[in-house]
Amino acid sequence: MNYYLFIDETGDHGLTTLNPDFPVFLLCGALIAENDYEQIKHSFNQIKTSLWRNKSVIFHSRDIRKCEKEFSVLFDIDKKKWFYEHLNAAIANHDYTIIASAIQKDNYIKKFGKLSNDVYELALSFIIERAIFYLDGVNDNTKKLFIVIEKRGKKEDKKLEEHFQRLLARGTSYVSADRLRSYGLSIHFKHKKENINGLQLADLIAYPIARNVIEPYRANPAFDIVQQKIYSKNGKRYGLKIYP
Numbered sequence: 001m002n003y004y005l006f007i008d009e010t011g012d013h014g015l016t017t018l019n020p021d022f023p024v025f026l027l028c029g030a031l032i033a034e035n036d037y038e039q040i041k042h043s044f045n046q047i048k049t050s051l052w053r054n055k056s057v058i059f060h061s062r063d064i065r066k067c068e069k070e071f072s073v074l075f076d077i078d079k080k081k082w083f084y085e086h087l088n089a090a091i092a093n094h095d096y097t098i099i100a101s102a103i104q105k106d107n108y109i110k111k112f113g114k115l116s117n118d119v120y121e122l123a124l125s126f127i128i129e130r131a132i133f134y135l136d137g138v139n140d141n142t143k144k145l146f147i148v149i150e151k152r153g154k155k156e157d158k159k160l161e162e163h164f165q166r167l168l169a170r171g172t173s174y175v176s177a178d179r180l181r182s183y184g185l186s187i188h189f190k191h192k193k194e195n196i197n198g199l200q201l202a203d204l205i206a207y208p209i210a211r212n213v214i215e216p217y218r219a220n221p222a223f224d225i226v227q228q229k230i231y232s233k234n235g236k237r238y239g240l241k242i243y244p
Contacts, residue, residue, distance in 0.1 A: 006198035027123035028206035043090040101126040144184035
């Protein structure tokens with residue numbers, strides 16, 4: 001069985017500036033078995049064709065929240081109600097597992113300074129570790145893991161590819177290189193225009209998780225929908241790493 005780990009981000013991963021209203025960088029992974037992913041794609045495409053008459057619309061959390069671009073149709077209250085009912089059902093009812101890593105930038109800067117390691121790379125290492133922990137519990141000796149990340153730019157993608165290769169060569173603090181390689185681990189960079197529904201799922205669930213990290217006691221209906229998908233084992237939540 002093949003597994004996909006679709007990864008998207010919310011917040012600014014840079015450390016030179018700090019937005020007091022959003023002081024978190026969060027990397028969010030949606031870990032999905034291949035056959036389950038086909039069902040998610042079908043549900044997303046059904047929503048797109050029902051409301052826009054084609055599958056080319058790309059779900060983007062910010063545009064949806066602001067009712068911008070294609071999502072200006074959501075100013076129609078009836079269409080907005082229909083859209084959220086069906087989108088929330090698709091997010092809640094399909095099988096996938098969330099593994100996310102949040103870097104609290106203010107605490108990180110206090111502890112390590114502004115010139116420390118790339119927080120994107122750090123967050124990615126956390127997510128890969130926990131994806132391996134999850135897959136270790138899946139009874140299938142032939143499973144492979146494909147990591148799919150949205151392209152950010154040639155320089156950024158090259159830097160991340162180099163970090164990934166270092167992980168394969170050295171392992172992480174908790175997962176050996178041999179253990180990583182045993183899953184046939186590979187990384188793939190995809191452009192937003194390629195309309196990858198798995199990346200759109202990761203984008204949609206990243207923002208409510210980040211908002212929960214920032215304001216855990218504030219009402220957050222979107223987080224209530226996705227929190228049941230966060231990787232947990234023996235009553236302990238492993239799928240949301242908050243650092244430091």
